[in-house]
Amino acid sequence: MAEFAYRGRNSGGELVFGVLDGPSSSAVADQLFSTGITPVHIAVASAPPPKAGELKLGFGARKIGLSDLMLFCRQLHTLLKAGVPIVRALAGLQESSQHPELKRVVGDVREKLEAGQELSLGMSAHPQVFSPFIVNMVRVGELTGRLDQIFMRLYEFLAFEKKVGDDVRGALRYPITVICAVTVAVFIVNIFVIPAFAKMFTSLKADLPLITRVLMGTSDFVVNFWPFMLVGLAAAGYGFRLYVRTADGRLRWDTLKVRLPLxxxxxxxxxxxxxxxxxxxxxxxxxxxxxxxxxxxxxxxxxxxxxxxxxxxxxxxxxxxxxxxxxxxxxxxxxxxxxxxxxxxxxxxxxxxxxxx
Structure with missing residues (x-):
């Protein structure tokens, strides 16, 4: 049993609100109708703040990934193809899911179905899990009566999406590793190796070539200002992330990405x-x-x-x-x-x- 906060109007048209216990929002709505209250809004009541010593941090919570969505679509396809009603199928997936966040999302979608909403509408309430593409494909399946086929096609599409992502990450892993290793090596050379040679060259008091003097000057700059360089790089990275979140920044960055050399x-x-x-x-x-x-x-x-x-x-x-x-x-x-x-x-x-x- 969960607590649901509601707002509604009584027989006199007055606005009333409160909290009721019930297995689902539709059950709470039935309770309200039986008491003469027409519900306007029903939602799960906010959880009370944790008591002292019971505070739990959410760090490390696993997000819903492509593999979880693939399993969800494949299982839903199998159940619908076997003739299981959609509400019962979602209830079964909710009970069998090993992912806490997916279990919560599926439960919310099921409750919206029980309240009379469409499946696509319930899924659209969770854009962080179900993309607009998935929601629109489900809506097409509802209109055509081919939901089981749609979920199978979505499973195949997500499997393809996962393969493409894995291939891209695999292809970029080596050059990124090389770039990181070279960067670290250059940093170590400027901090430890060049200063040692610089002392030796200074003691000899010899005329050094231009390229040697440039390397020694660069090393001195890195040795003296490396903390500021790290802060500057961190600030530049943070500013870049903020910029690419804007519409113009995202467009410019995506335009540049497809023109990178490799x-x-x-x-x-x-x-x-x-x-x-x-x-x-x-x-x-x-x-x-x-x-x-x-x-x-x-x-x-x-x-x-x-x-x-x-x-x-x-x-x-x-x-x-x-x-x-x-x-x-x-x-x-x-x-x-x-x-x-x-x-x-x-x-x-x-x-x-x-x-x-």
């Missing part, structure tokens, strides 16, 4: 793979192409590429062909454009986009 090509291909896969999934599920492009723009995880995809949507809304808008976007290579042209001519756009991914 990693840029990899990040660009990964973004295009996400676009192609999400386009194929949404198209095969019956989502109109305009809405499909809107969903795909959010999936690519790149503001610059997302803006170009939204530009394609605007062109299609004006009546232009997919190929013409793709050429105008300027983000697709010749092979991709050729596949788009063939797919548009044959009506097999979704299948070819899946092949591109």
């Amino acid at each position: 990693a840029g090509s990899l990040l660009y291909k990964a973004a295009l793979a996400r676009f192609s896969r999400s386009f194929a999934l949404a198209g095969n599920s019956g989502v109109p192409i305009v809405q499909t492009l809107s969903l795909a723009a959010n999936v690519v995880e790149n503001a610059w590429l997302g803006a170009r995809i939204l530009g394609m949507r605007e062109g299609i809304e004006r009546g232009e062909s997919v190929l013409r808008t793709a050429v105008g976007a300027g983000v697709f290579d010749a092979l991709t454009l050729q596949m788009v042209a063939v797919g548009e001519e044959t009506g097999e756009m979704n299948a070819l986009m899946s092949e591109i991914a």
Whole structure:
């Protein structure tokens, strides 16, 4: 039994509020109706503050990752395909889940279903767990009556997303490790090695080449000001993080990322793979192409590429062909454009986009 805070109006139209115990929000609503109160808002009551000695810190709590969502979609597909009602399926997943946060989210979605809301609406209340793409795909499944198929396709999409992410991280791990090792080595050389040679050269009182004098001056600067350098680097990193959280900063950074010498090509291909896969999934599920492009723009995880995809949507809304808008976007290579042209001519756009991914 949980405590639910409610607001409602009695038979005289007066606003009333309070707290009731109940197994779910729908049960609390039934209690209120039986007493002549029409509920306006029902929510789980805030937990009381912990007593002395019972304070628990939330550090180290595991977030809901792609693997957890994959398991959730696969299990829900299996239960729905077996004919289990959606509320009962969610209750079973809530009980069997080993992830505390996912258990809480699934429980909240189930309660919203019991209160008469749609599944997609209940999932949209947790944007940190269910992305707009997942919510919209579930909404399509509700409208078409193919929720079980939608969850299987979402499982496949999330598995592909996890593979792309693992491949990108694996490819970037070595160069990042090398850069970090070189940075540490340069720091050690400037702090410990060059000063030792500088003392020897100073005692010899010999004329040193320009490059040697530059190295010694650089080492002296690092030795004398390294604490300020570390503070400056930390401040610059913090300022950069704040900047890229803005719309303009995110757009500029994402534009720069795909133009980096080595990693840029990899990040660009990964973004295009996400676009192609999400386009194929949404198209095969019956989502109109305009809405499909809107969903795909959010999936690519790149503001610059997302803006170009939204530009394609605007062109299609004006009546232009997919190929013409793709050429105008300027983000697709010749092979991709050729596949788009063939797919548009044959009506097999979704299948070819899946092949591109």
